[in-house]
Structures are given as C-alpha cells and as structure tokens.
Amino acid sequence: MNAQTDWDDVRYFLAVAREGSLSAAARVLGVNHSTVLRRLTGLEAAMGVQLFDKLPRGYVLTAAGEDMHRTALSVEDTLAAASRRLSGRDAQLEGTLRITTVDILAMHILPRHLAAFRALHPGIRVDMTVAEANLSLTRREADVAIRLAAQLPENLVGRSLSGLAFAPYGEVGMVARHGAAPPAEACWVGLDESFDHTAMVRWLRAEVPAERIVQRVNSVAVLVESVRAGLGYGLLPCALADRMPELRRVGPPVPDSGVRLWLLTHGDLRMMGRVRAFLSFMAAALTSDRDLLEGRLPQPVPALADV
Structure with a gap:
C-alpha cells in the first residue's frame, strides 16, 4: 500500500478477502458485482501486483495479497479505533x-x-x-x-437481559385434529444446516425422525410463518408463538437452551x-x-x- 492508494479501493479488497467472492462482497458493500471487480482491478493496477487467484472455490489471496491484507487490516484497525474514540466524545442526543x-x-x-x-x-x-x-x-x-x-x-x-425460550407449536387446526401432543407420524418444519450449532437443531434431531421433517429453512421468522400456515409442527420462540392466536404450544419449553438476549456495544x-x-x-x-x-x-x- 502506498501514499497514492485509494482507501475506498482497499475497503473493496478487504471485503473480497473476507467474503471470498465478488458477489458476496458486493452484497456486504451494497454495490453491484461489476463495481467490486472494477475497484479491485484498479487497485491491482495501481499496486502493480495480482492480489487474488480466482479458483473454483472462490477468490484466494496471492502471496502479495497476503502481504497487502496484513497491512490493510492494520490500517483499518487504526482508523476504526480513532473513529470510535472520537465518536465516544459525542455527548449530544442527536x-x-x-x-x-x-x-x-x-x-x-x-x-x-x-x-x-x-x-x-x-x-x-x-x-x-x-x-x-x-x-x-x-x-x-x-x-x-x-x-x-x-x-x-x-x-x-x-x-444479558433475558433468556429466550423455545417450545414445540402447531397451527390450531392441526392441534385440534391431532390432540394435545403431535402424533408419531406428524410432519415438522426445521432449520437448515446454518443453525447446526444451536440448541433448536439439537432438540429436533433428538426428538423428530429426519424423514418427518418436510421443510428446512434458514430463518426463524420463516419457520414461524411455515408453522402458522399448517405445514407442520415446529420448535419456535415462545416470545413470538405465544402472541399468535393461530398457534398452540404442544410441549414444554426446551430445557437449558443456552440462548441469551444480549445488548452490546464497543x-x-x-x-x-x-x-x-x-x-x-x-x-x-x-x-x-x-x-x-x-x-x-x-x-x-x-x-x-x-x-
């Protein structure tokens, strides 16, 4: 990185390095794919080096790119720290x-x-x-x-302000037909592999045979709506489902889900x-x-x- 390097180009470089692709970096930056490619190409031309190898698995830093990445991260950290310190002095409520x-x-x-x-x-x-x-x-x-x-x-x-409870729910018509507890052959809706680390997925794997899961989604909000529509039973946040008259709880909350609600800043x-x-x-x-x-x-x- 030299004195003529445009820091805005470096932001694009860091986004590609973090995300591994132009399209993912474009989503993070709120621009289109071609803009990211143009800024990255311009930076490589200004530096006189190739910063990425384009491989089947995505954009991978070259040796020169690794060196640039270390320097850019250091500059980014310095600028971010200065911004936080200066912002922290602002006492106005506006x-x-x-x-x-x-x-x-x-x-x-x-x-x-x-x-x-x-x-x-x-x-x-x-x-x-x-x-x-x-x-x-x-x-x-x-x-x-x-x-x-x-x-x-x-x-x-x-x-940490609160825990977050999850319990099994069904659409009221489904619950009326099946009774207070889901039958063994009941259909379920679950979360996809992006939630594998959560207690919600661990509970579903332990309690529901995989063949009974008729849909997986990558959003808890979408999961709630699928259960409301009667697609199947689901493990839902009580904070949402208990306020929806279309849903009925059909089992106790999952014990020790470990999920807490945090209010955080730097x-x-x-x-x-x-x-x-x-x-x-x-x-x-x-x-x-x-x-x-x-x-x-x-x-x-x-x-x-x-x-």
Whole structure:
C-alpha cells in the first residue's frame, strides 16, 4: 500500500478477502458485482501486483495479497479505533445510531420499543440492519448489537437481559385434529444446516425422525410463518408463538437452551450520548419483556395487531 492508494479501493479488497467472492462482497458493500471487480482491478493496477487467484472455490489471496491484507487490516484497525474514540466524545442526543439484530427481534419484539425511543429522543435516527451474521462493532458496521448468543462475544461490552425460550407449536387446526401432543407420524418444519450449532437443531434431531421433517429453512421468522400456515409442527420462540392466536404450544419449553438476549456495544462507544441513551432505554424495555421472552405468558393472548 502506498501514499497514492485509494482507501475506498482497499475497503473493496478487504471485503473480497473476507467474503471470498465478488458477489458476496458486493452484497456486504451494497454495490453491484461489476463495481467490486472494477475497484479491485484498479487497485491491482495501481499496486502493480495480482492480489487474488480466482479458483473454483472462490477468490484466494496471492502471496502479495497476503502481504497487502496484513497491512490493510492494520490500517483499518487504526482508523476504526480513532473513529470510535472520537465518536465516544459525542455527548449530544442527536444523529444516526446504527443497530444490528436478527429477524425475529426486528419483526416482533423491537418495533414498539423503537417507536417509544423515537418519541423520547426525536433527534436520534435509528438505522437497523437485520442479519443472521454478526456485523462488526469493532469496524463500526454498527454501534449497538442486540444479539442472541450463549455468552458475551469477545471485544464487546454489554449485558444479558433475558433468556429466550423455545417450545414445540402447531397451527390450531392441526392441534385440534391431532390432540394435545403431535402424533408419531406428524410432519415438522426445521432449520437448515446454518443453525447446526444451536440448541433448536439439537432438540429436533433428538426428538423428530429426519424423514418427518418436510421443510428446512434458514430463518426463524420463516419457520414461524411455515408453522402458522399448517405445514407442520415446529420448535419456535415462545416470545413470538405465544402472541399468535393461530398457534398452540404442544410441549414444554426446551430445557437449558443456552440462548441469551444480549445488548452490546464497543467499549469505545459506550459513552457516546446517543449510544448511552439507547442502551439505557432498551435495557429497561427488554427486561420488562422477560416473561414473554422466557415463555412464561399463558396462552391464548391477544393477536399481535391488538397488543
């Protein structure tokens, strides 16, 4: 990397190095495939070296690319640290706050709390990115993360606000036909291999024969909708399913799922005015939802639109 290197080109280089393909890097950067290729080609021309080998498994760093990668990561870390320190000095309750979370929280838990926060702090605009993958708070891809995890992620500060209970559910008509418990031949909907690390998938493998799983999806929100449609039974978050009159719980919550709800930021950002205000507000709001999140609300309860 030299004095004439455009840092924006380096961002594209780092995205390709992280994602392993032009298309994946383009999705992360919010641009099209050709833009990534053009910026990468321009960087290689400026540097006078080939940075990637294009192999069947994707873009792989060359020896020169590895050297460039180490230097670029060091510069990125330095710039990100400076940005966090400077941002952390901002005590004003205005500006943009970037948060990241998963679909089930974004769709069913957070909207009413974000509306209340907006009413209290109209000068703060909250931009929310919904992603199963964890965005980096270290690189300022987000200021606050509301995540589901078993333990506190490294390099972040925050607190666990609640557990998250999961239980088996069925559509009310299906439950009426089959009775209080799913029959042995019942169809189920499950999560795909991207969730193999979770207690939800481990429970399903232990309790439901593979041949009874008629559909797998890569989104808990889609799983909920499939069960609501009557496609099959499913292991669902109680915080969503208990608020849906179309669903009935047909078994106890999974014991010791290990999933916790975390409210997180980077240590350099926690004194920023709008981050501090959001963390304080959301900690109280989500703590008040613990009975809902941990599956202690009775069924039936009002429909989502009536809450």
